Ligand code: NG6
């Protein structure tokens with residue numbers, strides 16, 4: 001954290017009775033715009049999330065910065081567009097920490113005001129100081145503790161990537177000295193069977209593409225791993241572990257202001273919810289994982305009520321990117337979909353430049369300040385989390401930090417219903433798009449129209465510039481770039497300006 005932002009003892013002694021709100025960011029994984037009851041979900045109900053929306057404001061035009069996790073989360077926590085850096089694409093589980101310790105993060109802002117801070121659940125932003133050289137049997141050399149988070153309980157990357165263990169404050173949780181952990185994304189370990197050599201070991205879920213290297217808990221993963229023993233997670237218990245650690249953090253800090261970045265593993269693959277959620281939806285494992293996500297939200301909100309903290313806690317619920325059905329396991333997500341529309345009215349999903357890639361649910365509840373039962377169509381983006389929280393907390397942002405982030409507090413609180421003039425979006429292949437309230441522009445690119453390595457997803461790539469008029473039809477159907485050269489050049493000028501900023 002930059003030196004200018006260290007908490008004074010007086011700030012630290014501030015108590016819950018002051019008006020500093022607690023803040024909880026609940027960030028789901030691959031949860032689409034249409035995946036929640038209050039956004040029109042069919043085939044699964046989400047009563048706890050719907051209640052949150054009823055007690056707060058539900059946003060209809062919120063954008064993640066990228067249509068995949070690592071760049072989306074990087075931008076969320078730092079207020080810098082991920083595409084400014086070459087090393088922010090989907091990170092392996094043994095990537096070094098991507099955010100630099102000296103960078104300002106949203107956690108630093110809260111810490112500078114004396115908050116207790118935590119990151120819990122999916123991380124996917126690298127750990128340690130050297131890629132591929134972590135010693136998983138010792139404290140890691142770098143982690144969220146260097147980024148303003150007092151407490152962390154994390155999966156290093158995703159649940160389909162090794163190492164399949166939780167890491168608590170930089171140390172593997174329940175570390176088992178009898179089974180030292182080794183990780184490689186290059187080659188298998190001698191004598192350790194893999195999904196390739198022993199497909200019968202993948203009895204819990206079979207891969208549809210990839211996901212056949214290490215096998216843990218009867219499920220193939222990306223990357224090779226040895227050891228782990230008692231520390232290895234069981235996929236069916238991941239939501240319970242994440243939720244329990246989140247609830248414990250709230251209980252420990254009920255008497256002082258706290259901020260929690262709570263990232264669920266749901267509904268990322270492998271979808272393997274606990275038995276008690278099986279069959280809760282008509283959509284199989286993917287729908288049941290949504291029900292499990294809803295349960296986590298309910299656990300958090302009921303605890304806040306029980307502890308008398310709900311009036312003065314700002315809860316924001318969103319997702320890191322759009323939805324995907326088959327993302328590498330035979331979980332029948334596509335077959336059992338019925339009339340459910342994971343992306344709502346938008347085209348395509350995760351990975352894509354089309355709106356389904358970055359349009360995400362966004363609900364803000366803070367009974368003391370945010371109107372209940374409202375809807376806001378303001379155009380908002382995760383990139384503004386930093387400047388918006390700085391504004392909420394009244395903390396100045398030092399020059400050059402969070403440079404892409406703008407103060408949107410009035411729109412995030414549901415008071416300004418307009419929001420940004422435009423948002424910038426990034427696809428998995430780093431193609432940039434610009435959205436205004438009416439228009440969507442996708443810059444030209446040479447990439448394929450469909451993803452070539454697995455999921456059946458339209459990338460949004462085209463050799464020609466694409467412009468869509470979203471008035472009356474949010475599903476980017478007809479490219480009207482040729483008829484609107486002036487709008488096209490305005491949009492190109494925005495990208496040009498942002499790229500060179
Ligand atoms: C892809 C994985 C996919 C998922 C994604 C990252 C394969 C074949 N597919 O490469 O399963 O892990 O990366 O998802 O390996 S994200 O939500 O964390 O960005």
Ligand code: CA
Nearest residue numbers: 029030069320
């Ligand atoms: Ca994701």
